[in-house]
Amino acid sequence: MLCLNVVRLHSIFCVEMEEERSKPEFAVVHNDRKFSNMIQLLHLRNLFSKALVKMPRDYVVKMIFDRRHFTYAMYREDGTIVGGLCFRPFTNRGFAEVVFLAIAHGDQVRGKGTRLMNHFKEYCKHELGINYLLTYADNFATGYFKKQGFTADITLPATQWKGYIKDYDGGTMMGCRLYQHIDYRDMSGSIREVIKEMCHNLAKNAGEGVIVYPGLSDFPYDINHIPGLEHVNHREDGWSTKTGTFYGQVSSLLAAVMKESFSLPFREPVSDSHVPGYSTVIRNPMDLSTMRMKNDERWYVTRDQLRADVKLMIDNCVLFNGPRHEVTRLGNETVNFLMPRIDKLVEYAIDDSDIRNKKLRV
Numbered sequence: 001m002l003c004l005n006v007v008r009l010h011s012i013f014c015v016e017m018e019e020e021r022s023k024p025e026f027a028v029v030h031n032d033r034k035f036s037n038m039i040q041l042l043h044l045r046n047l048f049s050k051a052l053v054k055m056p057r058d059y060v061v062k063m064i065f066d067r068r069h070f071t072y073a074m075y076r077e078d079g080t081i082v083g084g085l086c087f088r089p090f091t092n093r094g095f096a097e098v099v100f101l102a103i104a105h106g107d108q109v110r111g112k113g114t115r116l117m118n119h120f121k122e123y124c125k126h127e128l129g130i131n132y133l134l135t136y137a138d139n140f141a142t143g144y145f146k147k148q149g150f151t152a153d154i155t156l157p158a159t160q161w162k163g164y165i166k167d168y169d170g171g172t173m174m175g176c177r178l179y180q181h182i183d184y185r186d187m188s189g190s191i192r193e194v195i196k197e198m199c200h201n202l203a204k205n206a207g208e209g210v211i212v213y214p215g216l217s218d219f220p221y222d223i224n225h226i227p228g229l230e231h232v233n234h235r236e237d238g239w240s241t242k243t244g245t246f247y248g249q250v251s252s253l254l255a256a257v258m259k260e261s262f263s264l265p266f267r268e269p270v271s272d273s274h275v276p277g278y279s280t281v282i283r284n285p286m287d288l289s290t291m292r293m294k295n296d297e298r299w300y301v302t303r304d305q306l307r308a309d310v311k312l313m314i315d316n317c318v319l320f321n322g323p324r325h326e327v328t329r330l331g332n333e334t335v336n337f338l339m340p341r342i343d344k345l346v347e348y349a350i351d352d353s354d355i356r357n358k359k360l361r362v
């Protein structure tokens with residue numbers, strides 16, 4: 001009879017399975033002869049079999065019940081399993097093999113896979129003394145693994161792992177080094193520390209003419225009150241006139257106006273099904289999505305081209321709705337938002353042939 005043991009983690013430290021159901025979010029589940037815990041591995045088997053459709057069921061069962069393997073399980077608040085990562089530790093070789101992992105169907109692509117992996121990394125570092133992970137990543141999931149720091153460039157010496165890892169058709173061997181000084185459960189904190197160190201080094205080595213500000217004790221309510229920020233021309237509405245190509249500036253500006261509530265009637269083309277008779281009155285329609293599409297095709301190279309389309313959009317609006325209509329009021333707000341910002345866009349040297357080509361295409 002297969003008997004299993006579940007050791008739950010209290011944060012990252014192990015606690016017995018029989019603990020209360022207001023239990024930790026993570027647990028290491030292992031077949032070590034406790035019948036009560038068989039249930040947990042059966043749930044995990046179901047999860048893996050559903051999510052890893054190409055993996056034969058028998059193989060999944062064999063792996064998770066194999067006593068050299070462990071499964072790092074992640075639980076919902078109600079105690080049901082939301083994800084799992086089956087692994088085999090090779091402690092004296094300094095790595096763990098990630099055999100497979102999965103998040104329940106309805107919970108995928110919501111950050112849970114990242115959370116599971118980050119906690120697992122801390123568990124490997126602190127509980128197993130392991131600083132390297134290896135896996136044969138399914139080719140459909142290599143994008144996920146890359147985002148977790150895995151790469152096909154394995155830096156662990158081959159003598160340490162060759163012959164110890166299971167390989168699969170349609171998979172890519174990937175590895176991930178774990179760093180002691182990074183807390184994977186608090187990536188934003190770790191990134192903050194790195195940025196602080198970079199700023200400190202930059203300030204220390206700053207040459208003449210570079211202004212070094214003392215730094216912030218509190219984050220200001222208004223971002224524009226950060227000393228020095230005006231020099232790099234950052235704006236609260238998320239776009240900058242001094243950086244990037246003309247295309248990039250227009251793209252940020254259109255994204256910014258589309259976030260404003262008053263731009264709602266102008267975000268998409270007006271269709272006759274929503275506004276009967278529109279196309280018979282308005283011969284040259286214009287809206288923000290069309291402008292974004294034109295920008296994506298690099299049509300706009302001057303401020304005037306952009307202004308012309310904004311003007312066309314509001315002229316159409318006045319023509320169709322009249323000057324006192326609520327939609328026209330919103331249109332005027334949209335124009336008032338756009339025009340002063342268009343004035344500040346930075347144009348670059350323009351190749352005439354480029355403009356001619358664009359004119360011909362329209």
Ligand code: ACO
Pocket residue numbers: 051052098099100101102103104107108109110111112113114115135136137138140141142143144147
């Ligand atoms: N391909 C490419 N990118 C992906 C994939 C994928 N299959 N899945 C997630 N991502 C991206 C997300 O878009 C997200 O990107 P972002 O940070 O830019 O927003 C990032 O990876 C992190 O996504 P999470 O939401 O944390 O991932 P999720 O909770 O969905 O877990 C997992 C990822 C485990 C792959 C899950 O989608 C799943 O169970 N898939 C089905 C089973 C599977 O393919 N397992 C891996 C097989 S390979 C192996 O086991 C060794």
